[in-house]
Amino acid sequence: MSDIFTEIKSIIKWHELLWQMVGREVKARYKQSILGYFWVILNPLAQMLVMSFAFSIILRIPTNAASNIPYSIFLFVGLLPWNLFSNSLSSASASLVSSSSLITKIYFPRTILVLSTIIAKIVDFLFALSILAIYMIAYHIPINLNILWVIPIFLIQQIFTLGLSLFFAASNLIYRDIQYLLSLILTLWLYITPVIYPADLVPERFRIIFQLNPMAVIINAYRQTILGGGPPNYSSLYIGLLVSLVTLFLGFLYFKSREKIFADNI
Amino acid sequence: MPTISKTMEKPIIEFQNVTKEFSMNSQKTFKEFLPALFRGEKTVNRFTALKDINFKVKRGETLGIIGPNGSGKSTILKLVAKVMSPTNGKVTVRGKVSPLIELGAGFHSELSGRENIYLNGAILGLKRKEIDKNFKSIVDFAELWDFVDQPVKHYSTGMYMRLGFAIAVHVNPEILIIDEILAVGDTKFQEKCFKRMEEFKKQGVTILFVSHDIKQITKFCTKVIYIRESNLAAIGNPKKISQFYLNDQENK
Numbered sequence: 244m245s246d247i248f249t250e251i252k253s254i255i256k257w258h259e260l261l262w263q264m265v266g267r268e269v270k271a272r273y274k275q276s277i278l279g280y281f282w283v284i285l286n287p288l289a290q291m292l293v294m295s296f297a298f299s300i301i302l303r304i305p306t307n308a309a310s311n312i313p314y315s316i317f318l319f320v321g322l323l324p325w326n327l328f329s330n331s332l333s334s335a336s337a338s339l340v341s342s343s344s345l346i347t348k349i350y351f352p353r354t355i356l357v358l359s360t361i362i363a364k365i366v367d368f369l370f371a372l373s374i375l376a377i378y379m380i381a382y383h384i385p386i387n388l389n390i391l392w393v394i395p396i397f398l399i400q401q402i403f404t405l406g407l408s409l410f411f412a413a414s415n416l417i418y419r420d421i422q423y424l425l426s427l428i429l430t431l432w433l434y435i436t437p438v439i440y441p442a443d444l445v446p447e448r449f450r451i452i453f454q455l456n457p458m459a460v461i462i463n464a465y466r467q468t469i470l471g472g473g474p475p476n477y478s479s480l481y482i483g484l485l486v487s488l489v490t491l492f493l494g495f496l497y498f499k500s501r502e503k504i505f506a507d508n509i
Numbered sequence: 510m511p512t513i514s515k516t517m518e519k520p521i522i523e524f525q526n527v528t529k530e531f532s533m534n535s536q537k538t539f540k541e542f543l544p545a546l547f548r549g550e551k552t553v554n555r556f557t558a559l560k561d562i563n564f565k566v567k568r569g570e571t572l573g574i575i576g577p578n579g580s581g582k583s584t585i586l587k588l589v590a591k592v593m594s595p596t597n598g599k600v601t602v603r604g605k606v607s608p609l610i611e612l613g614a615g616f617h618s619e620l621s622g623r624e625n626i627y628l629n630g631a632i633l634g635l636k637r638k639e640i641d642k643n644f645k646s647i648v649d650f651a652e653l654w655d656f657v658d659q660p661v662k663h664y665s666t667g668m669y670m671r672l673g674f675a676i677a678v679h680v681n682p683e684i685l686i687i688d689e690i691l692a693v694g695d696t697k698f699q700e701k702c703f704k705r706m707e708e709f710k711k712q713g714v715t716i717l718f719v720s721h722d723i724k725q726i727t728k729f730c731t732k733v734i735y736i737r738e739s740n741l742a743a744i745g746n747p748k749k750i751s752q753f754y755l756n757d758q759e760n761k
Contacts, residue, residue: 263631271619274660345615348608349632350591418539506592507531 246499247492253352260351264359269366283367284374287326291319294439304440312470316382319375320469321438321462324397327368328404328458329429335360335408336415336422343509353502357412361404385472392468392475399484400461406490409498416508417501438462457483457490519603520565521684521715522572522589527598529559529584558584560739561598566732568604568683571716573730573747575723575754580736582719586686589717604683604715607633618662622653622672625661629676643679650705651675671698678705684715703729723751 254261273280292315298304299314306317338360339346339353346353379386415421433439436458442450453459460483464475533554536542545552559581566572574582587593588600590608615632616625626647630640640647648657651671661669677685687706706729709716720726726733726747733750735743737757743750 257634259637260631260634263628266624267617267620267628270624271617274619342615345632347587347592348590349615350606351632351634417534418537418542420538420540424539503594504532506587508534 268363331364336411403487406494409494413501522566523601530596569713573726573733576736607680607682622657
């Protein structure tokens with residue numbers, strides 16, 4: 244436990260480096276191409292259009308009969324946070340390896356490399372979110388104060404993401420193909436998470452998977468609060484928070500136990 | 510007041526029975542690791558980079574480290590910089606360390622020189638205000654006046670190196686680590702770097718200097734250690750140790 248406080252203290256001490264690193268990621272993106280941030284928006288937009296066509300027009304997945312929500316919006320509310328999760332995790336898992344020249348030369352808290360990657364992905368996410376906002380206004384989707392639930396749900400998602408990222412970043416430094424394994428895991432994970440289909444379409448006996456899968460809890464909660472206009476399922480969210488905290492704790496412990504030999508493994 | 514004088518005498522760097530072993534994975538990928546585990550093959554490869562090393566560096570000394578490639582010189586620097594920890598023994602460092610990082614480590618090629626100065630400064634532990642204060646001096650030292658707002662991907666190797674060196678010498682370190690970086694760059698800039706290092710020496714900065722250039726070592730250092738096959742072969746007067754090193758290498 245005291246390790247965690249020491250780490251938080253040293254991250255605060257090195258906060259300028261953290262923001263410089265975030266700035267590096269963000270600035271480099273829009274400098275690399277003329278279109279820059281356009282890609283951040285175009286990517287999910289294209290994904291949504293293709294998926295909407297496949298699942299709503301061809302496969303005709305019903306969203307929710309009661310509230311007349313178009314599939315594209317239903318999908319987008321789940322897809323954006325999912326993309327954030329998946330992008331954060333795959334970039335963070337490569338973050339230590341790609342900064343190997345720094346790791347072997349200079350001392351600074353290594354968690355900063357993982358944290359800055361995740362924060363940079365949140366910036367991307369906020370840009371993509373503007374599309375959803377425009378969409379929701381165009382389709383006159385009603386919202387109410389329950390939408391504020393999005394903030395704690397988002398925090399739970401980030402706790403979970405950070406925990407897994409610390410684990411994968413540290414293990415990817417030891418076996419460089421872990422990131423390929425991770426992309427396989429993420430592909431499968433998308434299908435056991437109700438992103439492209441509504442959770443209530445799944446037979447009762449399989450729903451236990453959703454209970455144990457924090458990403459399912461999180462995506463469901465986003466939909467309930469943004470599109471349903473009601474509060475999230477408290478008990479599920481509570482379990483989701485618990486699982487996320489345990490993930491962060493274990494991920495951090497693993498990262499710390501490996502940190503001393505990071506430079507040896509490069 | 511004996512206590513005060515005693516603390517004053519404490520060496521700034523102290524290696525006590527330091528051994529560094531690397532336990533490298535024999536398999537670089539998980540794909541190779543799993544079958545090896547099932548077959549019961551060795552998954553970890555051990556090798557000793559440093560063996561029972563003892564030495565002290567006093568504040569203000571310039572320590573030269575010589576030895577053939579792969580003898581463990583860089584491992585010593587990494588232990589001082591705290592990027593590695595010893596397997597056995599104890600490394601004590603009593604001061605702020607500034608490594609002269611290798612060409613462009615931490616630079617982002619898409620970003621301008623200006624942005625990279627701030628980024629690299631932060632990596633070296635500088636506050637934003639400190640960089641603001643030193644910005645002009647860094648640019649002057651690197652001689653990059655017209656290029657500071659260009660992306661560093663358009664820089665020549667020499668410009669890259671100059672910028673890296675310029676930032677590192679503005680950190681105000683207590684211990685400066687120089688790992689053969691001066692082998693690159695034109696003679697004029699090399700001279701400038703040495704002049705700067707002489708200034709550091711006068712200010713009482715402790716310098717660790719790895720080089721294959723025996724002339725530089727004897728001219729610049731106050732003490733030299735010779736590392737041979739992971740062991741400390743000799744320590745002492747630069748001229749004596751350098752001569753011993755040259756003879757030793759010839760006799761091989």
